[in-house]
Amino acid sequence: MTDTKSSIIKDNIKMSIPNKPEYVSVIRLTTSALANKIGFNIEEIDDIKVATAEACTFLLKSKLNNENFNIEYNLFDTKLSIKVTGSRSNTELKECKENILGLFIIESLMDEVGFNKDNDFIEIIMIKEIKDVVK
């Protein structure tokens, strides 16, 4: 059951990232810092960092339009929610094997994962909760 503490958003952070692979390392650093701020342990921080980078990599490999893609972090007391979204040309998405591997990694590392896509939009939502929280 979701307790009240973990269901109230403390802070909301939105970032718009250029559609370029070199910025994924910046996202990894930012994500780690935010996860650390909430109080996740080192292994959980690494899981969140890896999953978020994989979500961005998925978008970058999905023929996005030449515009920025977006990351939104919702910080709760004991939970972090990350939404990565991007728009792309109206083309059929042909999944490459690496993308499938990436999604598998995301699903293995995060507690909840939502994935929505159509021909011109992709959205990946990931949630991780602190396991050893003292109540």
Place this chain on the structure above:
Amino acid sequence: MALSVIKKYDEKMGVWVINPVGEIDIYTSPKFKELLNELIEEKKADLVIDGNDLDYIDSTGLGVLISALKKLKEEGYKITLKNIKPNINKLFDITGLNKVFVIKE
């Protein structure tokens, strides 16, 4: 962080030993792929990857390794990973790639 790769052919053991330093991700993996292709082109042999200085690898990096293994396996060669860090070992575990590559503690 960028990626640099130290490579050498061990004549005595008859294997390529490569030591990636830094991170293999969507930005650096094309360079890593090019290097592995050059090695395989130059001489097909078993490949040992020393992960002592490898801090991070993502699905694109894993894809490069899978593609190199495919080429080497055709002629009976293998890829061994040694000294890999726990965070990277975890990725090999959850993807099942620890059964495809030889992982040494």
